[in-house]
Amino acid sequence: MAARHRAGATGGGLVFIDVDDFNTINLTSGHKGGDEILKHLSAVLEGATARIGRVCRIGGDEFALVVSEGGDSDVARAAALSRASMCTK
Numbered sequence: 001m002a003a004r005h006r007a008g009a010t011g012g013g014l015v016f017i018d019v020d021d022f023n024t025i026n027l028t029s030g031h032k033g034g035d036e037i038l039k040h041l042s043a044v045l046e047g048a049t050a051r052i053g054r055v056c057r058i059g060g061d062e063f064a065l066v067v068s069e070g071g072d073s074d075v076a077r078a079a080a081l082s083r084a085s086m087c088t089k
Helices: 022-049 072-088
Strands: 013-018 054-059 062-067
Touching (some): 013 072, 022 062, 062 072
Antiparallel strands (some): 013 062
């Protein structure tokens, strides 16, 4: 991802997201079912955070949310929004 520079831009951060007990989903739904769930989670995360950051899949059941601007409270808010969006879908 190319770095973006804006006048007055500050901070930013990185939020790591790991889906708990995802192996259970693969065991009960198979890897194809697990892949579909990961695609759905990715879409949910992207939809919830599109205005504040960029979602990337790291691998397996792990994602990262890159928050390009803001301070610690903005990154914490992005993390809370990510968690809430995944828990309600």
